[in-house]
Amino acid sequence: MRFRQAKWSEPLVFELSSKGRRGFIVPSIEEKVKSIVGGIKIPKKIRREKSPKLPNLSEVDVIRHYTRLTEMSYGIDNGPVPLGSCTMKYNPRIAAEITSDRRITDLHPLQDQRTIQGLLKIMYLLQKWLALITGMDYCTLHPAAGAHGELTGVLIIRKYHKIKGQLNYKREIIVPDSAHGTNPASASMAGFRVVEVPSAPNGSVDIQALRSVVGRETAGLMITNPNTLGLFEENILEIADLIHGVDGLLYYDGANLNGIMGYTRPGDMGFDIAHINIHKTFGAPHGGGGPGAGPICVKDKIVDHEKNISLKDLLPGYIVIYDEKKNMYRLEKPKHSIGLLKAFFGNTIPLLWGFIYILMLGSKGLRKVTEYAVLNTNYFMKLMENVRGYSLEYGEDRFRKHEIVISAKNLAEETGVTAEDIAKGILDKGFYAPTIYFPLIVKEALMIEFTESESIENIERYAEILKEISEIAYSEPDKARSWPVNTSVKRIDNVRANHPRTLAPTWRVYLKKKNGLL
Amino acid sequence: MDNHPWIPNSTDDVKRKIMEKLGISSIDELFKDIPDKARIERTEWDRLEIGFGKPISEIEAKRYINGLLEKNKVFDPPPFMGGGSYPHYVPAIVKYIVSRGEFLTAYTPYQPEVSQGLMQALFEYQSLMAELLDMDVVNASMYDGASALAEALLMSIRVKRRKKVLIPRNINPFYREVAETYLEPHSVKIEYIPYDRRTGLIDLEELASKLDRETAAVFIQNPNFFGLIEENALDISDYTHKHDALFIVGVDPLSLGLIKPPGELEADIAIGEGQPLGLGMNYGGPYLGIFAVRYDMKLIRQMPGRIIGLTTTVDGSERGFAMILQTREQHIRREKATSNICTNEALSAIAAAVYLSLLGSDGIRELAELIYYRSHYAYELFKRNGFKVDIFEADFFKEFPVNFNGLGISYGEIHEKLLEKNLHGGLYIREWYPELGETALFAFTELHNVSDIEYLIESLKSIVGV
């Protein structure tokens, strides 16, 4: 297979502007309206005088421009995107059709709840299914993404300790060094100190090290399992005991749920709070960076016996409740809620996408998803055994779950060809690159996650491409530095992009700098 | 039937081949490292009522969901309601572009060379939004307007190293609540500035009395929650800067065809809800959090979120786009990052870019005027028919409060009767503004034409008997 990405050298939309062109007709104001209203009464001191400098294009110009831009982009519909940790699986098209139905898109978030009973039932079922999948008791669909869910989760941890009167000393959140950057970032946004624990050579959390940092100040631990190396934390029950032993809460980063569905659940492992990335495990598309949805599920753990408060009462947003007497669904704000994290209910469209995904697979189908995601990962691991330049840094003798991290450290040391060069070489073959340089504990990391969506042919081809790249690296290393050549542009200049003198976050800044105005 | 259309390898042959290669005789061997106590047995899992327990076909799913959607009511005309989400027209091209798989199913553009189109679209969003706001630097999106405000307040605390912010009471109450949630862990003092009961605008004297050297930021929402235009914004900007605090302006982007943009108000940070720019109301999301700052490295380095920048290829031969200033972000800076945001609302940003490209500089002004006229027409009709709409003196855009006190009927009852006529009325705001009594906020956009407005007023007249 040969690959050449489209290349249009497409000008910016501003450069396509032509005076007087129109892309959209705004209905004209009726004479009657004009005469009754009289005119615009906005005080001069707050009236915009200069029109915004938006370009003027015809409708034809606009559709061609953006269609061309799509042709210089790459998604799951184009080919494999095995970005580790991102769970880039097929996004079933049926959901695109249903989520664009007027009976969803035209619903106002503050509309009378009796007029949205269909939607509320959907969200009620989704809450229930997510609780079953994660082995937790209650869920909120409110957060807009995984990290938003994390912030929600740590705010719940905070409130838990606050209600118990121990927030003054429960100051620390423990995070493994293999954790995703959002974990420590969320913990510090919620006002906690972050304590990092190292990984042991088998890829799991170093239990001794963990023991030494767990103590009175421990408010909670954030961890994902399988971890970001794709390895299952075998000591998870012991870890849970350790944390619960000091009255800390255990937080589950659900980004890696695709590796365990039907085999174990965060609730079974001892977790108190979990987020779910609907846009990873449950088939909602990533949209080039978002939107997503990051529901949070909790165990019904007691916070205050006397006041009868449990974790579910701290959830944010609006929970869908079924009122049996009235036979209707309605929204309720938990009584001790940490508050809202965004305006309104949640990211309904990705949530509905997740609902459709789960509906169409059912429990058995979801387990199958996990089985094939894991089969695919390990098949790939076998194919990569003994390929020159690549190695496994942790848990060499262990099966992976949903993803695998390969180190190109040897290749880089011996040939100078880095993980980044490898990534560009893969692009040239028409496949998307792995996640690179993450997790931080693996040098020259190539983090690969095929999910259940990839065929054996694509997995074999991917391994072959990595082999070919290794051969080239050892024979003609200079060649690697010229990659990519088949994409719409060659390698991008990141230094220039970030240099204060040339930094151009918008077109107007670029022009101002060019004209010496900035 | 064991093979599933979304799982290409789920055929007996392929499964056998993979298992042979792995040297396993059962898939369970891949999960042996899960401790027994944490395991869920196959039979137990299968019994969980998730979906229908097993895969179903697209035909069955479609029919099932269609049955559920039948129970949602779409109002024609759309609800006369805003409060932070508005019925606006979404041009066909906007929907088409964001449904194309190359954008819809892409990840964050970690590999710029193969994602230039996506990055250009996001850069164009930032650049178009910059013109609309008259601000220099815009990020590639936040979750929504409310969380954008919360992040702007956190940012001003970092920049100014002060622990107090001023927020008017007349801003969207949902934004207030989100700001409180985000700020709670940081022992920040939020002081609420009352509004002037006559004008409905921020009470300037109260503002002056609360603004001091401890204040990190002053926020105003323009138009405010009541739909009123904060005509004293420039004075507030001056006061704020005299106290060396940051001035944050929240906008409805469509109002900027008529109202002075944050840049002209000398805002340091601008935020807003981009939903009116080509996004459905979607029962609350996805929306588009707008976040912008003026060109000042001190501010830029503290910004949350992704930013796409214009650059060139390494060989300098052509233009290219890259993610910039990533050292602010969580994947590099971890607990010291300026925000934890990772997944954002990129596709909504692209929708807004397509929308703004279609409307152009004339379209955005014409649309703002149409909305202004339509809402003022409704206001005049309300007034002529004896409804109390002159609660506040300031001019408004798109929405305004209507007071139903003393009519012998509660707004709840009025709402019921409107529903019977297939109309959805305004937003009852007593929960947040008890002092205004039986008051509801009514919103009017380009989707409410003259006969819709007249029908609403006639209906209300017959309901309350004025």
Ligand SMILES: Cc1ncc(COP(=O)(O)O)c(C=O)c1O
């Ligand atoms: C392991 C892990 N945790 C958390 C996140 C954050 O999720 P989101 O991007 O939805 O905010 C991600 C994905 O980016 C992830 O891979």
